[in-house]
């Protein structure tokens with residue numbers, strides 16, 4: 001049984017799933033012909049169906065708890081708050097919510113609405129949002145519901161460029177999927193960890209970094225970022241969390257017989 005809780009030096013990372021969904025290859029990777037994707041039967045059904053997890057991570061570092069992304073939200077219906085209870089993470093201990101990018105499946109639990117009132121789902125947290133995404137995404141209804149109100153609730157912290165969250169945890173720009181997309185790099189006691197965000201949404205992208213994903217805002221830049229980052233993670237032997245990979249979503253990128261692949265823990 002793979003573990004939902006891992007350590008990178010002194011840092012603890014807990015995998016949290018807000019639920020799972022299904023997608024079709026032809027919608028996510030429309031330019032990849034079946035003859036090519038049929039090489040990945042472990043991840044793609046014969047009918048071309050993909051599974052997707054809506055994953056978040058709680059990171060405990062230096063006495064502080066950071067929640068990375070808030071899932072797809074209560075309307076789906078997501079189960080993040082139940083997962084947190086089951087895995088011993090209190091909503092009140094979250095000091096920072098670090099949002100990798102402004103897409104609906106990453107900001108879904110930011111805000112809770114009750115009796116016509118809006119409040120922070122994580123009441124003690126500041127929400128760290130990539131500034132470039134904040135400037136870029138203003139109009140979609142989910143942004144008006146789950147992101148823009150953070151400003152008037154006094155919880156908004158805009159992140160521009162590489163920014164440390166704690167002495168061991170840093171937000172780093174990894175643009176392409178969205179203009180302001182960021183990932184989370186962890187370094188402690190000589191060990192390295194990394195939370196991908198949506199640099200890769202499927203394990204077979206370890207090898208197929210050039211396959212264009214329909215959800216990527218700038219497809220060429222996303223492919224370059226994917227190849228550069230995954231190559232670095234492979235060389236470092238970093239422990240990686242990929243929120244859309246099957247829970248508990250931890251593993252490493254490793255090379256064997258001339259190919260890079262995802263080795264889930």
Ligand SMILES: [Zn+2]
Nearest residue numbers: 103105106198
């Ligand atoms: Zn996503």
